[in-house]
Amino acid sequence: MPVDVVVEKAKLKNPPLDVRRLGDRALRQPAKRVAKVDDEVRLLVRKMLQTMYSEDGIGLAAPQVAVNKQIIIIDVNLEEPTTPPLVMINPTIQGFGEEVVLFEEGCLSIPQVFLEVRRPEVVKVSYRDEMGRPHSILADGIVGRVIQHEIDHLNGxxxxxxxxxxxxxxQELTSQNFSLSAVRALS
Structure with a gap:
């Protein structure tokens, strides 16, 4: 019987995984594809969810907890206990919409830092769920943005x-004691 990935949307005193911070090398490693979706992967997803909820996050990528695998989890409905999280294994961007929008983002790996980032409003992604079933999603708004943010993590x-x-x-990085040298400007 498969490991159940459903977890209570609650803060744990001691989350099962440690979220890595800006400057940690684990955040810069390109993640490897998951060869087989099995109970080990489902257990990791469960721990990632517990950690994300404990940190008040709405998205988390495996590299953020020093696991070099292409797994992301998203839940923008933290107040809705019955709404399931989105689990994406080996997500691949298939395309973007034409409209690009500027919106403020934050990250569990860079706490208390919020900056505006320009991203496409709509993204199409193919992925496998926690049972290994293939899916495709066309996402916009906050879900589309979080998907793009988390897939970025998979690419370092x-x-x-x-x-x-x-x-x-x-200013934001300095105010939170992060080093500007840890930023890699994209060309």
């Missing part, structure tokens, strides 16, 4: 790398 890219306002970037 952080939202601060995409920040266009370098003054705000410097």
């Amino acid at each position: 890219v952080l939202f601060v790398d995409r920040a266009e306002n370098k003054i705000a970037l410097s």
Whole structure:
């Protein structure tokens, strides 16, 4: 019988996984594809969900907890206990909409830092769920943005790398004692 990935949307005193912070090498490693979706993967997803809920997050990628696998989880409905999270294994972007929007982002790996990032409004993604079943989704709004943010993590890219306002970037990072040298500007 498969491991159940459903978890209570609650803060745990001691989350099962540690979220890595800006400057940690684990955040910069490209994640490897998951060869087989099995109970080990489902257990990791469960621990990731417990950790994300404990940190008040709405998205988490496996590299953020030092696991080099292409797994992301998303839940923008934290107040809705019956709404299931989105579990994406080996997500692949199939395309983007034409409209690009500027919106503020934050990240569990860079706490208390919030910056505007420009991203496509709509994204189409193919992926496998926690049972290994294939899916495709066309997402916009906050879900589309979080999907793109988390897929960036799988490629070793952080939202601060995409920040266009370098003054705000410097001020935000400095105010939270993060090093500006940990940012990798995207060309």
